[in-house]
Amino acid sequence: MARLVLKFGGTSVADLERIKTVARHVKREVDAGNEVAVVVSAMAGKTNELVGWVRDMPTVAGANAPIYDAREYDAVVASGEQVTSGLLAIALQSMGVDARSWHGWQIPLRTDAAHGAARIEAVDADRLIERISGGQVAVIAGFQGISPDGRIATLGRGGSDTSAVAIAAAIHADRCDIYTDVDGVYTTDPRVASRAQRMEKIAFEEMLEMASLGAKVLQVRSVELAMVHGVRVFVRSSFDDPDAPALQAGSPVGTLICDEDEIMEQQVVTGIAFSRDEAQISLRRVKDRPGVAASVFGPLAQAGINVDMIVQIISADDASTDITFTLPEGDYDKALGILQDPSVGIEYDAVGGSKDVVKVSVIGIGMRSHAGVAADAFRALSEKNINIRAITTSEIKISVLIDAAYTELAVRTLHSLYDLDAAS
């Protein structure tokens, strides 16, 4: 017997038939003797419809006013998950499974006051634990909690994953199963490298890097939370046969995200991630004086633009420097506007850039104890004539910025280099 949290996203509960399929997944785990809490998203499309209604309301006039009251946005948008949780509870009851729905405020799952992107502060799980210990399935509306002033607060996009992990931590669950539209975490995107393999296990730190660097299986926030609280997360497919025998130790069909101690044979490199949502900006011959970096990056930071990789080349012959950096593609035009604004006062000869770049990353905890991993990568890319525009490294990852046209070639080359290819 185990205590489990099962999380189902919007496509898994897209219509009444799928909700009934979800109920069969849940029943299977209950029949296997497990204590179960379920976290559900809104039916696919519902959240977007509700958000659309809020956005179609007239905006508040006046400078510095928010477009709409985030507390009211939350009150409207959180209704989608509430509907799903009630419907799933009814579906479970109809199968003879004791179940009840829980809205965020009923648990209560307490958040801060940052409506629309609230952070979870505490989960008062006593009543939940009492009920699930008694054999009742808790069907929890994801993505929401209650703010300090008693209003409904939503956790922002991907919040249901975060809800699920937070609930799992609070009820001391043995595992948090995230049902999604893929059957696990892969060594890289199988659409780019056909020989990508599903991993049986991946360490929290590696998953965090994979998620941060472009893998879209899980939200970064939920992985962080799982790592901090040591919640074992199992990513599996909601398209699996719902009536197949419950998952037993030794027969996983998915990927377990866990502490590195739980992974017997740690590979040097675990996976290759890539992100197309990148842009590069280069400033030529910036006047080199103390504080030049601050003069460039200060105004960008004030505008809420996150700069990632930075390369600075000081020319030998005069007092100037070339600066190249990367940023999210969506911020490219805004950043150029700031840099070219005379009132900002950055002195340089020329500015240019490209949105046609991609960041490819090699990730693995094993790098900590292995020298030469980065050098191998640079050599392999060079042999394929792939030009590296920028590099960043950390203890467990190496990222390179390259022309987007070389994405597939670079990913496949690195995937083979580190022996990640499936046997053909």
Added chain:
Amino acid sequence: MARLVLKFGGTSVADLERIKTVARHVKREVDAGNEVAVVVSAMAGKTNELVGWVRDMPTVAGANAPIYDAREYDAVVASGEQVTSGLLAIALQSMGVDARSWHGWQIPLRTDAAHGAARIEAVDADRLIERISGGQVAVIAGFQGISPDGRIATLGRGGSDTSAVAIAAAIHADRCDIYTDVDGVYTTDPRVASRAQRMEKIAFEEMLEMASLGAKVLQVRSVELAMVHGVRVFVRSSFDDPDAPALQAGSPVGTLICDEDEIMEQQVVTGIAFSRDEAQISLRRVKDRPGVAASVFGPLAQAGINVDMIVQIISADDASTDITFTLPEGDYDKALGILQDPSVGIEYDAVGGSKDVVKVSVIGIGMRSHAGVAADAFRALSEKNINIRAITTSEIKISVLIDAAYTELAVRTLHSLYDLDAAS
């Protein structure tokens, strides 16, 4: 300055444009210096969609089990009003009107545990009063409250009118304005009698009879509640120009439902109501012995069938009696089945009936002090050759059951008889 509750039903908030129009109605009242709470229904069609989803879930197997858990039904269905309240709050804020949404559990509006058709037990209005006294509009999700065990409970169909009146009583409102698709309460249905007139005022007792006897402007429950708590209810049209000057004393455009003391010149007859939702059943030559009425009506009551008018004719020559009674049309077949069931053991010669009947009622507090009102009605109907199948009277109403074909003729005849016709 007054303290007002404004209630808008589903057609008044059917889409985003109409919600913006509602916001203009609310702003007009705020600009006139009033303290305002608004009660809203779900957008037209939403409640039916949600109810349909619940009903499409598989039903619970086994005898005596409910079709679905009413607590989960409520958790799903109540979301419709929550969405409207958030959207209206945003629309108001965008016009510079301070506003916030309130769900039933946030007020809290406390109900009993009869989920799906809960009764309001108490409204803890302190926080509401504090906010609206401070100039903030309270936008309240109608139709819902919180049950003793902390679950969402809905009040059943028409519950938003009841919410509005209960809120008005709790915050000691000067008036509860019900915005609807008609501009008031008429002396009878204008589609049947073109010379029907809008009443400026009607007493609670009369309105209660009108609603109970077929007029569909307001739910019976909400009128009862208004009468008990002395809440003045003003029925007006949501299609009025929202930017017209706020209602002033002496310039009403609607119908005020109030205490009879507030009505200066009380007419003998106030209105003519009729209900087509009637059926008649007759039992011929029921064996006349003590308790015969109980033997007929006991089994019907046990089946939840409300019998209305009863006529019993004892024949002079033998020990039998003829019994005729009316009941809601929807219960007709069920009632016939019970009466014809041998195991129920009612002894009679023949049973028959008709769904093709209508109940026409004459209503007026003035009847209390006027003799002959009923006799006038019977004579007038007789002159038109309209056969009266059954009669019931109370202190302030006379109801007759007639063939449905004569509905319009009877209504118009009585409307003229009691001087209710508008000048032509």
